[in-house]
Amino acid sequence: MGLRISPPVPVAAPLMDGIVKKLKQLNFDERHCGARLGYFEGLPDFAGPRVPRPFLGPASDALDVVLALFLLNEEVPYDQMLEVFTEAELYALQAMSLIQVSHDWIRSPINLFPCSGHFLVTDLRVFPRNNLPEFNRIMWLHPESYMLAGVVDRTVRVHKALDLGTGSGIHALKATQHSDEVIGVDINPRAIAFSTFNQRLNNIKNVEFRLGDLYGPVAGMKFDLIVANPPFNPMPSVKAGTDYYSGGSSGEEILSRIISGLDEHLTEDGICHIITLLCHQKKGPTYREKLDHWLIGGLKYFDVMAHVADQSLYFRNPSSDYFLNGPIAEREAFLRSEFSRFEFGVISIRRRPAGDGHYYHGPTRSPLPLFDQDARIRFPITRLAFEESRNEFHNSLVAAGD
C-alpha cells in the first residue's frame, strides 16, 4: 500500500504539441476507439467490462497500441511502441511522466482519454485488486463526464464560465471553446496539477485553475455558465469531498452547496448544469422540496429541470471501482435502509427574476430521449428546452383551470 504516482509534468510546448498531433493522426478519438473496443461510440466507457483482455496482440496496429497503453493500461512491448512513436516522442512521453520504460516493456501510470478533440490525462482507473492507492485520485473520465460535456449547449457564446470540482479539468477545458474566460475550481491540489497539465497539453489559454472549496476561490464573481459533476455517492463514513466520490451520508452535501451558491454566482441570463445521482431518502423531503430549500429565494425565482433516468441498479452496484476492496453487502444494506430509489441525470437551472419559476422532474421532453436504453445522452440541453418545458407547464395549468 502507500502507492503514490506523480502527477504529469508539462514540458516545452512543441513537444506537447507533437504528441497531440500524433494522437490525432492515429485517430485516437471516441469514435475510432469505440469501434475498436466494440461498443457504442457516443458515450464511452473505455475500460468497461465488455472489453476483451488482453486487448493487445501481435496483429495490433498503431491505434490498438495507443488504446491499450492509455485506456486499458496494458504493458506494450518496447519494439511494438517503436513502430508507433519515434524515439523523440517516447522521450517526450517519458519526460511528461505519461509512460514508464523498462528494458522490454512500456506501461503508463495514468489514463489518457480523447474527449471531442481534447486529450485529458487522469489517474488510473484500473488498479489491481487489494492495491487501491492511498491518495486522492483524479477521476478518470466516466461516462457521466462525457455526459455532462454533451449536455452543455456549445453554440451559445459565454463571457465567464465556472467548472466546480474540475478534477482533470474536462468541463473547464470544453467551456473554453465558447467562453471568453473560464475558471476551474477543485479542493484537491492534485486536480490543479492534472488540470493545468491538461490545459498545457491542449494548448489552451483562456482558462485558469484555482485551488479551494467550491465558490471560495471565486468569491464575488458571477458566471454565465456553471457546470459541476460533484461527488454524489452516499457514504456515511467518508466526509463529503474527501475524494472524487463521497457526497456525505445523504450523497448531497456538495450538490446542495453548489445549488445554494447559484443566487450569488449565476448571472441574470446564466445557466447551470449539474450531473448527479438523485438519492431519494425513505424519510425526507422530495427533490422539489429540497430544491426549493437549497435555492436562495426558492423555486419561485428559478426554472429547474431535472432530466433523469431510473438508476435502481445502483443498490447492487454502487461503483465497482470504488468498492473493489470494500464490503459490497454492507454497502447495499446501508443503501436499502436509507433510500427508496435512485435516479441519475442532469439538473439544469436558470433564473426567473419575475418570480414565475417552474420545476420539471422526469425524462426529457425533447423528441429524442435524453438517455438511450444504456443511459447514454443524446443531445444538448438548450435554452429552447427550458422554454418548451415552461410552455408545457403553462398549458397544463390552463388545461387544469388554474
Ligand SMILES: C[S@@+](CC[C@H](N)C(=O)[O-])C[C@H]1O[C@@H](n2cnc3c(N)ncnc32)[C@H](O)[C@@H]1O
Ligand atoms: C466526480 S469528480 C468530477 C471530476 C471531473 N469534473 C469530471 O467530471 O470528470 C468530483 C471532483 O470534485 C472535487 N471536489 C470535491 N469536493 C470539493 C469541494 N468542496 N470544492 C471543490 N472541489 C471539490 C473532487 O476533488 C473531484 O475532483
